[in-house]
Amino acid sequence: xxxxxxxxxxxxxxxxxxxxxxxxxxxxxxxxxxxxxxxxxxxxxxxxxxxxxxxxxxxxxxxxxxxxxxxxxxxxxxxxxxxxxxxxxxxxxxxxxxxxxxxxxxxxxxxxxxxxxxxxxxxxxxxxxxxxxxxxxxxxxxxxxxxxxxxxxxxxxxxxxxxxxxxxxxxxxxxxxxxxxxxxxxxxxxxxxxxxxxxxxxxxxxxxxxxxxxxxxxxxxxxxxxxxxxxxxxxxxxxxxxxxxxxxxxxxxxxxxxxxxxxxxxxxxxxxxxxxxxxxxxxxxxxxxx
Numbered sequence: 283x284x285x286x287x288x289x290x291x292x293x294x295x296x297x298x299x300x301x302x303x304x305x306x307x308x309x310x311x312x313x314x315x316x317x318x319x320x321x322x323x324x325x326x327x328x329x330x331x332x333x334x335x336x337x338x339x340x341x342x343x344x345x346x347x348x349x350x351x352x353x354x355x356x357x358x359x360x361x362x363x364x365x366x367x368x369x370x371x372x373x374x375x376x377x378x379x380x381x382x383x384x385x386x387x388x389x390x391x392x393x394x395x396x397x398x399x400x401x402x403x404x405x406x407x408x409x410x411x412x413x414x415x416x417x418x419x420x421x422x423x424x425x426x427x428x429x430x431x432x433x434x435x436x437x438x439x440x441x442x443x444x445x446x447x448x449x450x451x452x453x454x455x456x457x458x459x460x461x462x463x464x465x466x467x468x469x470x471x472x473x474x475x476x477x478x479x480x481x482x483x484x485x486x487x488x489x490x491x492x493x494x495x496x497x498x499x500x501x502x503x504x505x506x507x508x509x510x511x512x513x514x515x516x517x518x519x520x521x522x523x524x525x526x527x528x529x530x531x532x533x534x535x536x537x538x539x540x541x542x543x544x545x546x547x548x549x550x551x552x553x554x555x556x557x558x559x560x561x562x563x564x565x566x567x568x569x570x571x572x
Contacts, residue, residue, distance in 0.1 A: 337508055339566040341499035343519075343558050345491035346551070349469050353487045357381065357464070366477050369493075370468040376488060382464035389457045392450050399447045406440040496531060497554045497564045500538065500547040508570055509533060509550055518565040519558055528552045528566075 353359070357379035364376050413433040420426050472492040478485050497517065501509050511533060517526040530552055537546035552566060 335570050337505055337568045337570060339499045339501065339568065341497045341552070341564050341566060343495055343554055343560055343562045343564060344498045345472070345560065346494040346496045347470050347472070347492035349490040350486045351376070351466060351488040351490070353481065354379065354463070362477070364474050366474050368474045370472060370474065370490065372468055372470050374468045375465050376468055378465040382461070385457055385460055385464055389454060392454045392457065396447070396450045396454060399443055399450060403440065403443050403447060406436055406443060410436050410440065495554055495556055495558065495560065497528065497552040497566065499550050499552065499566055501550050503537070503546040503548070506548055508568055513568070515552060515569070516567040517552070517554060518567070519562050520565065521562050522558065526555045526558070528554050
């Protein structure tokens with residue numbers, strides 16, 4: 283009987299001990315669980331770690347604009363006016379093709395022709411008005427017939443003048459528009475990055491970058507809701523051990539992987555201090571409001 287009581291007591295002790303240990307284990311698991319802070323978002327990209335109340339992105343310092351110029355294989359270069367690393371201003375002629383001088387000469391010829399046509403047109407209108415006035419008061423039938431014949435001739439000449447005037451004006455516009463085909467200009471202020479004297483089929487002849495710099499990052503569709511034009515962000519340039527303040531300048535409408543079935547990523551540009559060198563890596567911290 284005593285032996286049986288001991289077994290029962292032992293079983294009760296084991297059960298109580300088991301309940302206690304289970305309770306302690308459950309409490310430990312709960313304490314290990316970390317509740318996500320308010321305002322933070324789920325991290326969908328290992329390269330963009332999430333910190334409480336901010337999202338972190340990485341990017342590169344890049345020129346804000348680029349002009350990639352390929353050669354027109356139907357033309358021959360006459361002269362190149364710049365060298366690699368030269369600074370240029372918007373509208374500067376970078377190089378031109380043979381034929382430019384001929385186009386300029388034809389513009390001058392047609393402009394002079396246009397001026398002469400305008401002078402003739404003014405004279406025709408003046409003389410036609412005079413003839414019509416003469417016809418209105420003369421009573422001499424022979425003189426009247428002569429006036430009417432001359433009036434008809436001048437009206438015909440005026441009609442041809444109008445045709446020539448329109449054609450010459452069109453030719454001048456066409457020639458001026460073709461100037462850009464023969465003289466290639468810089469589209470913005472910047473510098474010549476490189477010139478390939480003998481470019482291959484897939485190489486540009488000249489590459490121009492803008493003087494202004496931006497930081498370019500890619501933002502996934504899940505984080506895009508936190509990215510707004512004008513939003514102020516913190517910039518860290520690790521290579522310089524420096525911190526800056528920047529502003530989100532632009533957000534692409536379409537993702538850069540439109541044809542992909544995976545998560546969409548959008549190109550975003552951020553302002554940066556112009557002293558930061560091209561190509562430096564940047565860490566961007568975007569605040570997330572509570």
